[in-house]
Amino acid sequence: MITIKAIYYDGRSSTQLPVLVTFETSGVIVIEGETLRLTTHFNRTTIASRLGNTRRSLFLADGAKLETDDNDAVDSVCREFGQNPWQAILHRIEQRWLYALSAVVVGITLTWAAIAFGVPLAAFWAAKALPVGVEQQVGEQTLASLDNWLFTASEIGDAEQAQLQQRFSQIAATAPGPYRLLLRNSKKLGANAIALPGGLIIATDALVELAENDEQMLAVLAHEIGHVEYRHGIRSILQDSLTAILMIGLLGDASSISSLSATLPTVLVESRYSRQFEQEADRFALNLLREQGIDAEHFARILTLLNQSHHSDTEFDYLSSHPATNKRIEIIRSLESR
Amino acid sequence: MQTSAKHFEFRGEAGEFFKIWIVNIVLSIVTLGIYSAWAKVRTKRYFYSNTLLMNTPFDYLADPLKILKGRLLAFGLILLYSLSALLSPVLQGAVLIIILFALPWIIIKALKFNLYNSAYRNIRFSFDADYLRALGVFIGFPILVPLTLGLAYPAFVRARKKFVIDHSAYGTSTFTMEATNGQFYGVYLKAAGIMLLAVLAAVALARLNQSLSLASEGSAVFALLFFMLLIWLPLFITIYGYLYTSISNLVINHTGLQQCRFESALTTAAICRLYIVNTLAIMLSLGLLIPWAMIRTARYRLSCLTMVSSGDMNAFIAAEAEKAEALGEELDDLLDLDIGL
Numbered sequence: 001m002i003t004i005k006a007i008y009y010d011g012r013s014s015t016q017l018p019v020l021v022t023f024e025t026s027g028v029i030v031i032e033g034e035t036l037r038l039t040t041h042f043n044r045t046t047i048a049s050r051l052g053n054t055r056r057s058l059f060l061a062d063g064a065k066l067e068t069d070d071n072d073a074v075d076s077v078c079r080e081f082g083q084n085p086w087q088a089i090l091h092r093i094e095q096r097w098l099y100a101l102s103a104v105v106v107g108i109t110l111t112w113a114a115i116a117f118g119v120p121l122a123a124f125w126a127a128k129a130l131p132v133g134v135e136q137q138v139g140e141q142t143l144a145s146l147d148n149w150l151f152t153a154s155e156i157g158d159a160e161q162a163q164l165q166q167r168f169s170q171i172a173a174t175a176p177g178p179y180r181l182l183l184r185n186s187k188k189l190g191a192n193a194i195a196l197p198g199g200l201i202i203a204t205d206a207l208v209e210l211a212e213n214d215e216q217m218l219a220v221l222a223h224e225i226g227h228v229e230y231r232h233g234i235r236s237i238l239q240d241s242l243t244a245i246l247m248i249g250l251l252g253d254a255s256s257i258s259s260l261s262a263t264l265p266t267v268l269v270e271s272r273y274s275r276q277f278e279q280e281a282d283r284f285a286l287n288l289l290r291e292q293g294i295d296a297e298h299f300a301r302i303l304t305l306l307n308q309s310h311h312s313d314t315e316f317d318y319l320s321s322h323p324a325t326n327k328r329i330e331i332i333r334s335l336e337s338r
Numbered sequence: 339m340q341t342s343a344k345h346f347e348f349r350g351e352a353g354e355f356f357k358i359w360i361v362n363i364v365l366s367i368v369t370l371g372i373y374s375a376w377a378k379v380r381t382k383r384y385f386y387s388n389t390l391l392m393n394t395p396f397d398y399l400a401d402p403l404k405i406l407k408g409r410l411l412a413f414g415l416i417l418l419y420s421l422s423a424l425l426s427p428v429l430q431g432a433v434l435i436i437i438l439f440a441l442p443w444i445i446i447k448a449l450k451f452n453l454y455n456s457a458y459r460n461i462r463f464s465f466d467a468d469y470l471r472a473l474g475v476f477i478g479f480p481i482l483v484p485l486t487l488g489l490a491y492p493a494f495v496r497a498r499k500k501f502v503i504d505h506s507a508y509g510t511s512t513f514t515m516e517a518t519n520g521q522f523y524g525v526y527l528k529a530a531g532i533m534l535l536a537v538l539a540a541v542a543l544a545r546l547n548q549s550l551s552l553a554s555e556g557s558a559v560f561a562l563l564f565f566m567l568l569i570w571l572p573l574f575i576t577i578y579g580y581l582y583t584s585i586s587n588l589v590i591n592h593t594g595l596q597q598c599r600f601e602s603a604l605t606t607a608a609i610c611r612l613y614i615v616n617t618l619a620i621m622l623s624l625g626l627l628i629p630w631a632m633i634r635t636a637r638y639r640l641s642c643l644t645m646v647s648s649g650d651m652n653a654f655i656a657a658e659a660e661k662a663e664a665l666g667e668e669l670d671d672l673l674d675l676d677i678g679l
Binding site for chain 1: 349351361364368384387397459
């Protein structure tokens with residue numbers, strides 16, 4: 001039997017009534033005050049979980065409420081009746097600095113793991129589950145806005161275009177998806193190639209002019225086919241949104257002052273993701289080139305040319321999201337010599 | 339009955355709250371976000387229960403399960419919106435218009451949920467307002483403000499505050515906010531005056547600097563940066579602090595509840611200091627001092643709040659309040675709307 005001091009509120013008015021509450025071993029609760037005596041049962045009472053040292057609320061079935069400072073006594077009553085054991089555990093965890101500090105370490109590790117492995121994996125599976133039609137529509141949509149904003153019609157001669165298309169369809173035929181090569185002119189982009197979700201690959205006139213032969217051109221296109229094969233476009237959209245959602249989930253309750261701390265890691269991990277994608281596409285391109293009997297040296301050469309052409313002035317840097325070109329060329333040569 | 343002043347008191351402690359906060363975060367990650375609903379309730383409960391008036395705490399009563407459901411639904415809706423953006427701009431535009439008209443509804447529902455789940459002495463607060471009025475305040479005014487080149491802005495702020503307070507109730511007693519448009523315009527006029535003076539001073543200083551300097555371009559850039567950091571940043575923080583302080587004080591000092599009225603004595607200097615120290619501490623600690631910042635902000639704000647009552651504090655009567663669902667509140671949370679009370 002445990003008796004505690006509490007304040008009683010009937011739930012109809014704001015009147016405070018000091019009472020003594022007795023918890024009997026049978027589960028009966030007796031509430032006694034100056035103008036009040038009532039009995040109820042433990043099973044019809046909801047006890048709020050303990051939270052720091054804040055005053056405890058006990059809600060009675062009829063809408064009345066008891067408030068008490070005697071948290072320890074309420075805890076022992078809960079223990080006796082075996083109510084909400086996990087709430088007691090939660091409070092014990094929240095009480096100790098050792099647990100709190102381990103939580104900091106665990107929290108940082110888990111966040112890092114979620115961003116480094118969880119998000120890419122989830123995006124990968126989500127992209128797989130996405131209907132092909134959706135991906136194609138996203139691609140068409142992007143192409144339409146790029147055509148408005150960035151591109152003009154290609155000025156490459158018909159004969160050269162036809163030859164390029166023919167060689168492109170040769171290498172694209174070995175990859176599963178349907179592919180389309182589009183040539184466009186763009187001053188802003190300079191020598192560049194873009195892969196859109198759904199199999200649209202755009203090469204700029206400047207790139208065609210930069211390439212010293214068809215093989216170099218095909219190397220770049222093979223790299224872009226790699227992006228489509230691995231669905232990098234749609235995956236990076238999904239990864240960005242997932243990372244943002246994760247950050248909101250983590251810091252959402254931490255008030256809005258934290259918006260900076262939410263965006264900073266997002267920006268940092270994005271560049272990491274894109275580097276992984278570039279390496280994947282490079283490996284894909286090397287395999288495709290080998291199958292077609294094209295020397296990987298062409299790939300290394302066009303990368304060097306691209307690097308030189310972008311060194312000075314264009315607004316959009318093709319290579320900015322790519323790993324350092326020298327390192328890529330090194331990797332390509334080492335794979336080739338094997 | 340004679341008038342007496344009752345001070346609000348905040349008993350939360352940064353150390354105690356830090357432990358609750360960090361456990362919340364880790365459990366939220368481990369449960370893939372599901373625990374975040376419980377985390378939200380625990381955080382809110384901690385702040386409510388540590389806010390005391392006449393040695394009696396406030397109570398936050400929301401059911402985490404309801405919050406979780408609301409959160410999932412809100413999340414689904416926002417996901418749908420993002421997907422529509424990928425598919426076609428027309429669809430996105432249509433969804434955007436729907437959201438615009440749903441906004442007043444979301445705001446009403448969010449306020450309803452928050453107030454219904456707030457209680458003091460076992461009597462719940464409540465919120466009740468009709469859609470059309472909210473449409474006028476939250477959609478009508480924001481259209482009017484740019485059309486009047488911002489001149490309607492103080493009236494918009496007042497309408498927002500008045501809407502929220504006048505439709506709130508404690509039990510059967512409704513709150514009222516009596517501050518006039520003239521008083522709101524006064525505050526903004528003063529802020530504009532300070533701004534104007536500062537700009538004039540800066541221009542004068544720049545002129546002086548120009549006539550004195552024989553220096554190269556490099557030091558001119560340096561001087562410009564110096565100006566930005568040394569004059570503009572403190573100026574903006576001061577103006578922000580001044581507006582926040584004056585508007586909060588104005589609103590609270592003109593809010594009444596039956597025989598009670600409220601007094602707020604925030605000062606611009608203290609608010610600015612709080613804001614600067616909090617921002618620096620959070621940035622330097624990579625977020626670990628967020629709980630500390632939350633606690634000291636609440637402590638300062640409540641230490642400035644007083645209730646002056648000339649009636650019987652035992653005489654408030656509970657109302658038959660309808661239950662509130664969490665969808666509006668969670669949409670509001672995710673969309674990061676600023677209802678502002």
